[in-house]
Each structure stands twice: as C-alpha cells, then as structure tokens.
Amino acid sequence: MWKRYRLRRLALIRLTECRMLENPTDENIVRWGNEGDSFVVLENEKFTKHILPKHFKHSNFASFVRQLNKYDFHKVRHNNEESGQSQYGPGAWEFKHPDFKMNNKDALDNIRRKAPAARKPNQGPDDVIVPTQQIDLINTQLVATQQQLQQLQERYNELNIHHSMLLQELMGVQKTVVNHEHVMQNVMNFLHSVDAQRRRDSRMINPFNQATTPSGGAVAGQSSQQPQIEEDVPASPLQQASKLLQETNADMLLNPRNLEHMNEISMRMNGTLTTPPPDYGLRNSQQPRPGSRGAPRSAGSSSSVRAGEIDTLVYPVGQTNGIDPMYSEHINNIPYPLPTKPPEPTDPRYQGPEALKKSAQIDPGWIRQPQILLVEDDPTCRRIGGKFLYAFNCAIDSAFDGLEAVNKMHGGSKYDLVLMDIIMPNLDGVSACHLVRQFDNTPIIAMTSNIRSDDISMYFQHGMNDVLPKPFTKEGLFQMLQKHLHHLIKQPGQGIDPQLQPNLTPAGPSHSVAGSTPRPPHAHTHSLTHSLKEEESPSAGASNKSPATTSNWNSPNQIPGVSPVTSSVTDDYMHHVPQQNPYAAQMAGNPPMGYPQMGMHGGGGASGRPGPQQPGIQQQPPQGQHRRQISEISGGEEMAGSGKRQIYSGQMGMQQRR
Amino acid sequence: MFRREQSEPGSVASLPTDVIDISTFEQILGMDDSDEDRDFSKGLVYSFFSQAESTFQEMDENFENKDILKLSSLGHFLKGSSAALGLTKLKDSCEKIQNLGTRRDETGMREEPDMDVSLKKLLQTIRDAKNQFGEAERALKRFFGDVSSQEK
Structure with missing residues (x-):
C-alpha cells in the first residue's frame, strides 16, 4: 500500500511518517500520540537533525510543518490544559489529522494535499463570505451616508432659502419703518410749525403765562400735561420726540445696509433662490405674507426634505409616544381627527354667559374677537389663562400639548395668537413652534418659567415671537395681547401716524418715552389702566391707540433679552461695515445722544421752566410721576432750538442718502 | 404655624400669607363673578387639589422605581399650577424636585453625581411638598367655607 504514495512526492511524507513513527529507536524523538490519532515530535532538534534528512531532502523543521499543514495536518494546541503545556513535554509538537490513525492505515488514502483548486471553495466560508458581508455593510453605510448628505444638502438649501426670505422680510420691514419715520418727520415738521404758530399766538393772547415763576419739580412736571396751552413748554415734548426719532433713525440707517450686504452674499451663494422678490409695497409688519408662506409650505409638503430635519426634541419630557412628531408625514397622518374651525372653547366656562362679572370684561376695542390658541398641559394654568383671555374678550381654543397644537394649526385652524407652554408631554413648545413655523407665521408667545437668557434665545431661534414669564x-x-394684536385694536384716526401721538398728546408721552428704555414690568399695569382712562382724557382724540402702538414700536426693548437673531446679525455684519458707524453717530448729533444723557440735561431745563397754574392739573396726581419723567428729559428752550436744527439737518441728510 | 383661626372663612385675610401669596391668589379671586359666587376660583382650586393628589401619587410610584427624571417632570408640572395659584412654598418645593430629578442639587446649579444623595433629598423634598400642600389645602378649604374638610 505504500507504493501508491510514491507517485506523488509529497505523499511520501505520509509514508515516511508512518514508517518513521514505527521505528522504535526513534521513539523518544518522534512517536504516535497516546491516543494513536496523532503524532508527536518530542525532541524538535534531534528530529530535525537526524530523522528529517532520512526521509526528506531537507532538514528544516519549519518546512516540514508547512508541508504538514498543506496536507491538512494541524498542530494540536493545548490551551485547554491547565498548565498550557503539552502532556508530552514543553518542547513537544503534536500534529493531528482526522485520517491519520495508528491502526487505520487505509484512511491514509484520504490524506491529500489540499489542491489549489479546492482551496478556494474551502476558504469560501472564511474569506469570501466575510468580505461580501463587509462589502454589504460598507455599501449600506455608504448609501446611508449619501442619504444623510443629501438630506443635509436639502436642509441646507432650504435653510438658505429661509435665510434669504428672512433677510428680505427684514429689509421690507425696515423699509416700512423707515417710511414711517419719514411720515413722522413730516408730521414733526408740521407740528413744529403749528407749535411755533401757537406760541406766537399765546404770547399775544396770554402774555402773563410767560412770566410765571418757576415752581417745584412736581408742578413743572405737571406743566407738560398742558403743552398746547403753555408757550414755552410745548417745544420740549416736540423736541424730545424729535430726538428720539433721530436716535432711531441712526440705528435704522445702519441695518438696511447690513442686511442688504447679507442678502447679496446669500443671493450669490444660493443661485437657485426661489423666493419671489420682496414686494415692499404690500409689506406690512403685521400681515401674513404670501411670499414667505408659500415656500415653507411647499417645502413642508415634500416629506423627504422634512424627514430627519430635527433629530431630537428640544425638551424631551415624559414618555415619547410611538410616532416621531418631527416627521411631516406624521403630521399629515395624525391618528385622531383635527378640530374644525371656528374652535370650540374647551371649557364652556370661558364662553359661558357670565355677563354679570365683578371683574367686567376689559375689551381693548377689538375690531373682531381675536382667536387665541392656548397650549398648556397643566389644567390649572389652562383654566386661569383661559379665564383671563375670556376677560379680555378673546375667543379661546386650547391644546393639551405641542402635538395637539401643531395638529390644530396644521388642520387649518387660524389663530391670531398662540400662547405656548414650553415644557409639555409628547411635544414641547419649542419643537411645536419650530414645526408650526414651517407653514404658519402666527405670533407664538412662550409661556414659561424658564427665562434664562439662553432659554430665551433658544425660543427666538425656533421662531417664537415673545416670552411671557410664568406665572x-x-x-x-x-x-402681550396689545403688543401682538394691536392690528386688531380699533384705531381711530387711521390717517395720522399713530406713533407721533404719544409724544405730543399730554396723556401719551409718558409711555412712549418710558418705553424707549427697558421698562420695568409693572409699568404695564399702568398702560392697562391708561388705555381705559384715556377715553375720558380731554385730549384723547387719536391717542387711544397709544398703548398698542407704543408697545409695538418699542417691542425689542420689552423682551427680556433682545432677540438673538437681530443681535447676532448686527454683530456679525458690523465688522463688514464699520465705516457706517461714525456716520450714524453724526446723524444723531454730537455727541451721540443717549437717552440718559438727555435726561440729565433736561433736569435743569425743567426746573427753570415756568409752571402753569391750570386748575385741571391736579386732577391726575397719580400719574404725576410719569409726567415728571417726561419733563425731566425735556430740554430747555435753547436746547430745543439747537435740537431743532439738528433734526432738520439730519433729516435732510437722510433724505439725500436715500 | 402661623394661622388666624379667628378670622371668618371667605376673607382673604384668613389665608396664611406664608403659604399663599395673596396678590396672586386675589387675582384668581378677581376672576369670580362676585365675592359670594366663587364658582370659578373654587372649582379651580378644588381641581388643583385632585391634580396635586394624583401627582403626589405618581411621584411616590416613580420614586419607588427610582425614575427620578419622571419625578423631575412631575415636579415641573405641579410647579406650574401651584405657582399660578400663588402657593409659593409648594412651588419652591416642586422646583427643588424638578432640579433634583435631573441629578442636580436643589438649585439646579450644580451636578449631583451621587444617586443616593439625589434620592434621599428627593424623598425629603417630596415629603415637604406634601406637607405644604396639606397646609395649603386646609387653608383654602377653610377659605372656601368647606367645613367638613376641617377634620381631615
């Protein structure tokens, strides 16, 4: 049987092995294993030197082992034994093959060299399948990455579009504001001439008023309540208004350029800009803009863009429910029915026939009843908020959480204002606001006790319009209602620019002036009573609307923490256009007039001013403090003169620049 | 504890000022139709009672499960309504629960690495909150003339 193997050189190994293993003289060098199913090289060195040369053309143990391996012999490892060593001694090599048995020599036939052709299939399970798995994995990863990249790209484009829309909106708003200022300045001019005329008249008619002795601060303060009657004083409110105008103008002049610059950049970067060109003529800061609404809505309808838009909720609170509310498909497939409009009040108490209220309804004079959506998970807060809103003659709809709110708004319910709690189950207020902003521009006010500045800036970043601290x-x-719904408040005398009135009418100025500085919150209390009182105020006329317009005008200052968007914008772009700053300062007069400075100046002017002896003055002592504030900041006669010049020159300069 | 047992039920002066912020509470009362008819405020307060009770129950359950994040959100939940009613002390405790539940100290300023400390403080604060709620509940029930509640 041995002869068979001679044909193949390497098969000799098997033969020779069998032979060499059966040579008892070499037993201490190489022999069968104890079980007879393996052979053991006990002494490596002697085996290599003495035995290998007898059977092979070489005396290299390593090639012997390599050849054994080619025939599918495997070294027996002894890892499982405690000592980690072979039972045949530390230097022993034991080799095994399933068909290499001491007493089964026929099986030796089965010991063959692993054919090169057969090698590949054999290796298949190890080397081929693993690579395909890896390739699959890599492929899927690649696809996923590409998808992510595409989503990012889409998101980026979308943001780009939003960004340029926002820019254009802002520019539009700014132009509107600038136009308003033009109007205001024209009116100021006119009023200055009227004022001068009146002073001339009153000097002739009522000369002794001029000689009135200077009185105490309080009286001087009250004097400003009757500016139309006194000849010296009226210049001060006018003057004051002019200066305020000038100041805001200086700011205004900076911003459009920044924004235009930004817009240019974004236009250059975003070749595929799809937004319609801004239509400034139609723009009104309070009306929904068709241009801006169109694009987000269409973007919202294509789910591929929306998907994966936000990965995490801003405030993951409570258990998340099964669906991811961030996917717009889900918005469209909300399992429960959407409310129909007009929204029914959830609590009949809100709308109930409670006409005989101790606290009578305070109706600020809505053109129509505002529709308010109150989003609040806490029943107590919801009831209180609803009750208050009802007292202000608003129609209330309520939503339990952000998800319900988004559904209601997405389902077509139109609201004039949304009051949104922040921390709510299922979907927090910020996320809800973010979603709503994809298709709707209704003002959303955050109602929250989290009013740290970073919280607030986050609210604004996600599209909130304002913050109402809780409780x-x-x-x-x-x-808040006045501020954000002032377009719904009846405004008699529409033709006149209302923003002028607060500065000129006796009742108004305290608010507009106080409002231009960060106002303490309790000042709002006053504006509430104020709006009611003005009905009976003698000079009320067009000033009824002053609280609303005032708050609108000064809105940036009333937010605790200025909107991060605007501030960051100006910060960024201030660097691009530094040369415009000195010019602005120039416009405001030199030195650039800060509000406090003016107050200091005015203090002297007020005390030196003749006080009026009008009997009607004492009728409004509670408001004296506010009134005095005005008179304090009002400049004296000569200041008025110089200020007037400043205005006129500044105005002309501005017009030239436009 | 500071209390004015003598004053008649229904007057704001009968409320313990250390438990209830009167100006906030009066604002709620101001929404009633009249001083005699306190449907709104009474309904509000009583629904708050049941809301608070179920919240405390939930707190107990979640404390057993050591789900302190849930405790935090429950604390926030109760904080809002207790603040709206002017229950200042209860509100403060709820805020502490809210902060402690996020593995921070009571003020929310500092991280609290030790879970056992958080749990221990939570246990105590929840106990405090319950006591403060009981206090407020008794005072308010007396205010609304609910005599039967007095033996509770």
Missing part, C-alpha cells in the same frame, strides 16, 4: 399676571397677558 403670568393679568396685566402681563393683556400687555
């Missing part, structure tokens, strides 16, 4: 008061709420 809110009736006055705070009313103030």
Whole structure:
C-alpha cells in the first residue's frame, strides 16, 4: 500500500511518517500520540537533525510543518490544559489529522494535499463570505451616508432659502419703518410749525403765562400735561420726540445696509433662490405674507426634505409616544381627527354667559374677537389663562400639548395668537413652534418659567415671537395681547401716524418715552389702566391707540433679552461695515445722544421752566410721576432750538442718502 | 404655624400669607363673578387639589422605581399650577424636585453625581411638598367655607 504514495512526492511524507513513527529507536524523538490519532515530535532538534534528512531532502523543521499543514495536518494546541503545556513535554509538537490513525492505515488514502483548486471553495466560508458581508455593510453605510448628505444638502438649501426670505422680510420691514419715520418727520415738521404758530399766538393772547415763576419739580412736571396751552413748554415734548426719532433713525440707517450686504452674499451663494422678490409695497409688519408662506409650505409638503430635519426634541419630557412628531408625514397622518374651525372653547366656562362679572370684561376695542390658541398641559394654568383671555374678550381654543397644537394649526385652524407652554408631554413648545413655523407665521408667545437668557434665545431661534414669564399676571397677558394684536385694536384716526401721538398728546408721552428704555414690568399695569382712562382724557382724540402702538414700536426693548437673531446679525455684519458707524453717530448729533444723557440735561431745563397754574392739573396726581419723567428729559428752550436744527439737518441728510 | 383661626372663612385675610401669596391668589379671586359666587376660583382650586393628589401619587410610584427624571417632570408640572395659584412654598418645593430629578442639587446649579444623595433629598423634598400642600389645602378649604374638610 505504500507504493501508491510514491507517485506523488509529497505523499511520501505520509509514508515516511508512518514508517518513521514505527521505528522504535526513534521513539523518544518522534512517536504516535497516546491516543494513536496523532503524532508527536518530542525532541524538535534531534528530529530535525537526524530523522528529517532520512526521509526528506531537507532538514528544516519549519518546512516540514508547512508541508504538514498543506496536507491538512494541524498542530494540536493545548490551551485547554491547565498548565498550557503539552502532556508530552514543553518542547513537544503534536500534529493531528482526522485520517491519520495508528491502526487505520487505509484512511491514509484520504490524506491529500489540499489542491489549489479546492482551496478556494474551502476558504469560501472564511474569506469570501466575510468580505461580501463587509462589502454589504460598507455599501449600506455608504448609501446611508449619501442619504444623510443629501438630506443635509436639502436642509441646507432650504435653510438658505429661509435665510434669504428672512433677510428680505427684514429689509421690507425696515423699509416700512423707515417710511414711517419719514411720515413722522413730516408730521414733526408740521407740528413744529403749528407749535411755533401757537406760541406766537399765546404770547399775544396770554402774555402773563410767560412770566410765571418757576415752581417745584412736581408742578413743572405737571406743566407738560398742558403743552398746547403753555408757550414755552410745548417745544420740549416736540423736541424730545424729535430726538428720539433721530436716535432711531441712526440705528435704522445702519441695518438696511447690513442686511442688504447679507442678502447679496446669500443671493450669490444660493443661485437657485426661489423666493419671489420682496414686494415692499404690500409689506406690512403685521400681515401674513404670501411670499414667505408659500415656500415653507411647499417645502413642508415634500416629506423627504422634512424627514430627519430635527433629530431630537428640544425638551424631551415624559414618555415619547410611538410616532416621531418631527416627521411631516406624521403630521399629515395624525391618528385622531383635527378640530374644525371656528374652535370650540374647551371649557364652556370661558364662553359661558357670565355677563354679570365683578371683574367686567376689559375689551381693548377689538375690531373682531381675536382667536387665541392656548397650549398648556397643566389644567390649572389652562383654566386661569383661559379665564383671563375670556376677560379680555378673546375667543379661546386650547391644546393639551405641542402635538395637539401643531395638529390644530396644521388642520387649518387660524389663530391670531398662540400662547405656548414650553415644557409639555409628547411635544414641547419649542419643537411645536419650530414645526408650526414651517407653514404658519402666527405670533407664538412662550409661556414659561424658564427665562434664562439662553432659554430665551433658544425660543427666538425656533421662531417664537415673545416670552411671557410664568406665572403670568393679568396685566402681563393683556400687555402681550396689545403688543401682538394691536392690528386688531380699533384705531381711530387711521390717517395720522399713530406713533407721533404719544409724544405730543399730554396723556401719551409718558409711555412712549418710558418705553424707549427697558421698562420695568409693572409699568404695564399702568398702560392697562391708561388705555381705559384715556377715553375720558380731554385730549384723547387719536391717542387711544397709544398703548398698542407704543408697545409695538418699542417691542425689542420689552423682551427680556433682545432677540438673538437681530443681535447676532448686527454683530456679525458690523465688522463688514464699520465705516457706517461714525456716520450714524453724526446723524444723531454730537455727541451721540443717549437717552440718559438727555435726561440729565433736561433736569435743569425743567426746573427753570415756568409752571402753569391750570386748575385741571391736579386732577391726575397719580400719574404725576410719569409726567415728571417726561419733563425731566425735556430740554430747555435753547436746547430745543439747537435740537431743532439738528433734526432738520439730519433729516435732510437722510433724505439725500436715500 | 402661623394661622388666624379667628378670622371668618371667605376673607382673604384668613389665608396664611406664608403659604399663599395673596396678590396672586386675589387675582384668581378677581376672576369670580362676585365675592359670594366663587364658582370659578373654587372649582379651580378644588381641581388643583385632585391634580396635586394624583401627582403626589405618581411621584411616590416613580420614586419607588427610582425614575427620578419622571419625578423631575412631575415636579415641573405641579410647579406650574401651584405657582399660578400663588402657593409659593409648594412651588419652591416642586422646583427643588424638578432640579433634583435631573441629578442636580436643589438649585439646579450644580451636578449631583451621587444617586443616593439625589434620592434621599428627593424623598425629603417630596415629603415637604406634601406637607405644604396639606397646609395649603386646609387653608383654602377653610377659605372656601368647606367645613367638613376641617377634620381631615
């Protein structure tokens, strides 16, 4: 049987092995294993030197082992034994093959060299399948990455579009504001001439008024309540208004350029800009803009863009429910029915026939009843908020959480204002606001006790319009309504620019002036009562609307923490256009007039001013403090003169520049 | 504890000022139709009672499960309504629960690495909150003339 193997050189190994293993003289060098199913090289060195040369053309143990391996012999490892060593001694090599048995020599036939052709299939399970798995994995990863990249790209484009839309909106708003200022300045001019005329008249008619002795601060303060009657004083409110105008103008002049610059950049970067060109003529800061609404809505309808838009909720609170509310498909496939409009009040108490209220309804004079959506998970807060809103003659709809709110708004319910709690189950207020902003521009006010500045900046970043700190008061709420719904408040005398009135009418100025500085919150209380009182105020006329317009005008200052968007924008782009700053300062007069400075100046002017002896003055002592504020900041006669020149020159300069 | 047992039920002066912030509470009362008819405020307060009770129950359950994040959100939940009613002390405790539940100290300023400390403090604060709620509940029930509640 041995002869068979001679044909193949390497098969000799098997033969020779069998032979060499059966040579008893070499037993201490190489022999069968104890079980007879393996052979053991006991002494490596002697085996290599003495035995290998007898059977092979070489005396290299390593090639012997390599050849054994080619025949599918495997070294027996002894890892499982405690000592980690072979039972045949530390230097022993034991080799095994399933068909290499001491007493089964026939099986030796089965010992063959692993054919090269057969090698590949054999290796298949190890080397081929693993690579395909890896390739699959890599492929899927690649696809996923590409998808992510595409999503990012889409998102980026979308943001780009939003960004340029926002820019254009802002520019539009700014132009509107600038136009308003033009109007205001024209009116100021006119009023200055009227004022001068009146002073001339009153000097002739009522000369002794000029000789009135200077009185104490309080009287001087009250004097400003009757500016139309006194000849010296009226210049001061006018003057004051002019200066305020000038100041805001200086700011205004900076911003459009920054924005235009930004817009240019974004236009250059974003060749595929799809937004319609801004239509400034139609723009009104309070009306929904068709241009801006169109694009987000269409973007919202293509789910591929929306998907994966936000990965995490801003405030993951409570258990998340099965669906990811961030996917717009889900918005469209919400399992429960959407409300129909007009929204039914959830609590009949809100709308119930409670006409005989101790606290009578305070109706600020809505053109129509505002529709308010109150989003609040806490029943107590919801009831209180609803009750307050009801007292302000608003129609209330409520939603339990952000998800319900988004559904309601997405389902077509239109609201004039949304009051949104921040931390709510299922979907927090910020996320909800973010979603709503994809298709709707209704003002959304955050109602929250988290009013740290970083919280607030996050609210703004996600599209909130304002913050109402919790627990809110009736006055705070009313103030928010006035501020964001002033377009719904009846405004008699539409033709006149209302923003002028607060500075000129006796009742108005305290608010507009105080409002231009960060106002303490309790001042709102006053504006509430104020709006009611003005009905009977003698010079009320067009000033009824002053609280609303005032708050609108000064809105940036009333937010605790200025909107991060605007501030960051100006910060960024201030660097691009530094040369415009000195020019602005120039416009405001030199030195650039800060509000406090003017107050200091005015203090002297007020004390030196003749006080009026009008009997009607004492009728409004509670408001004296506010009134005095005005008179304090009002400049004296000569200041008025110089200021007037500043205005006129500044105005002309501005017009030239436009 | 500071209390004015003598004053008649229904007057704001009968409320313990250390438990209830009167100006906030009066604002709620101001929404009633009249001083005699306190449907709104009474309904509000009583629904708050049951809301608070079920919240405390939930707190107990979640404390057993050591789900302190849930405790935090429950604390926030109760904080809002207790603040709206002017229950200042209860509100403060709820805020502490909210902060402690996020593995921070009571003020929310500092991280609290030790879970056992958080749990221990939570246990105590929840106990405090319950006591403060009981206090407020008794005072408010007396205010609304609910005599039967007095033996509770």
